[in-house]
Amino acid sequence: MSEAPAGANGIPPEPPAVAAAVFGDRLELAESFVAILADTGVSHGLIGPREVPRLWERHVLNCAVVAEAMPTADASVIDVGSGAGLPGLALAIARPDLRVTLVEPMLRRTTWLSETVAALGLSGVEVCRGRAEEFHGRLSADYVTARAVAALDKLAGWCAPLTRVGGELVLMKGDNAADELAAAAPVLSRLGLGAGQVRVVGQDLPTPTTLVVIGKEREPAGAKRRGKRR
Template identity: 55%
Template sequence: METLGRSNAVREYFGDRYDTVHRYAQMLLDQGELRGLIGPREMPRLWERHILNSAAVVPYLAEARSVADVGSGAGLPGVVVAIMRPDAEVLLVEPMERRTTWLLEVVEELELSNVVVKRGRAEEYGGAFEVDAVTSRAVGALSKLVRVSMPLVRVGGELVLLKGRNVRDEFDAARKVLRKFGAGDPEVLPGKTIEGVEVTTVLRVERRK
């Protein structure tokens, strides 16, 4: 379960952020299943399917100084983003109280001074703040994500989403809502981390007006 997480490849990938990422992964291993954050079958694949999968979005957030993670849940990818980008403000938006309780504990335990946890649905925060980028993982269909998340993105900012490999199948259903929110054409990008770990799919959409 921990072999990949302790490998040289993972240590090198995360560099000076490795210790903090490892502590977060250990919190998930210790409490994730018990608190209903991650299913039991996912635990042996935590590093590959969740930690590294979340990290794959970070290179596409290089220009962002503020990031909102919508439907943050266990903190994937938001906590991983916050650890890897200590220079960026990261807002974790999550409606469920038990999950926001967990997120607050993680922020305190890992001393993440760049994180703010916001309890509520993304649509409740439209007009309350704008960020350079909104990310999310396994939250819903593209049409829904654009509708609830794009109002949080400043003009010139981006949605940078972790999606399944068949995300192009969602484009037609999302076309109308993309136009409504002044979005550009969706761009499908490779989310690479370390050798031997499956490349994930990143979808980037710019808000143009």
């Protein structure tokens, strides 16, 4: 009987060569995360079974390289709609200096996230259950990120109040990123955000990651100012 291929039946795939360059001496920790995703990530409905063979290329690596757009050392990061910890946990593994808050409204997902954080021993990660809007005025960070959550104009409305002035929204987007950015310009201005730019990171990956990076220039009129910086 032939041996099951990597990624089949919950068997985690082997890391590609580029993973060592992205994660360095924390590659083993990244492998543990991939193994969790292939196991309970699937059984909890956070990752589709067909995604297991491409967990590295399509998910974990593509999220980890978002750190290229976060040059500030010891920065705080909020991951909105974290789901399976993507990109938040991938960032926390690749960049142990980051202080990462995972914001997720669904109980079963936050339970899984908390268990995964504990299993990986990630001391710089906090899990917060709730919608992003519930944390406006309560949380703020140097960088706010999200992956495939909503259209850019709506996503900016959720993320901008969580971003400190001088910080940046670093949002994972697809091929239509430039069009979304242009269409959202009036909304971004009202939110106190700059014009933004499309940036591609992870050039050594099979499929590089496209980001929309938008700086927060000011608080909009009437905004709450009691948020804390993590």
